[in-house]
Amino acid sequence: MTVVLYKLDTFEGPLDLLLHLIDKAEIDIQDIPVSEITEQYMAYLQSMQELELEITSEFLVMAATLLSIKSKLLLPKPPVIEMDEFDFYEEDDVDPRAELIQRLIEYRKYKGIAQHLHEREWERSLIYSKEPEDLSPFMPVIEENPVQGLHTSDLIAAFQKALSKAVKRTSYARIQRDEISVKDRIRQVVQTLESVGPGGRVLFSRLLHEEMVRHEIVVTFLAILELMKMKQIWCFQEKLFDDIVMEWRGEVRFDGFSEAEIDY
Helix, strand or coil: CCCCCCCCCCCCCHHHHHHHHHHHHCCCCCCCCHHHHHHHHHHHHHHHHHCCCCCCHHHHHHHHHHHHHHHHHHCCCCCEEECCCCEEECCCCCCCCHHHHHHHHHHHHHHHHHHHHHHHHHHHHCCCCCCCCCCHHHCCCCCCCCCCCCCHHHHHHHHHHHHHHHHHHHCCCCCCCCCCCHHHHHHHHHHHHHHCCCCCEEEHHHHCCCCCCHHHHHHHHHHHHHHHHCCCEEEEECCCCCCEEEEECCCCCHHHCCHHHCCC
């Protein structure tokens, strides 16, 4: 009993099978012997049928195409029609293998590109990659030079500017102000009230003017309070929030007051 072993390669399509047969027979793809390739192709399909393998329709279409090309090559060429200057066949002398050859050339090109990409994929699969980590905590700390890029002239200018600021900061001006005591202000208020005579009235706002500073206004108010305390004037308002009216009682002259009662 004879046992026949078949070893069939897996092909992605009929063009892949044809290209395998051409390369195996070392045939020039531009000059394919269609008869030989067709026989090998049909033998492969026959072996698939014997092993009860499913043959797709595209393999059958290619088989029909090869048989069609083989039949066209076996037919005699059309007769030559003689003309005055040119001799030509009744039909165009076109190689029936041209379309198939062009398809095989393109398929070989793309198959080579696919093989190259597959090799690159395999090489890349051998490389393990991981997300980048922050390695800054492990880097040596290099202190920056605060005067990097500066020239000597820049440092001198900065030093002179600092000296000028220091001089302005330590310099001061002494301000002397004319202080008036409550005693002196009482004397001025009494003189104003005496000028209007006994029973005369003077508004508090008359004792003030725009050039007065805050402490002078306070001293004036204290002088009014002291005169009210000594019962030398009588103050009242005509209505709420109205100007204060001072009325001089004129009972005793200011010169007769005890200055010991007013010591500020």
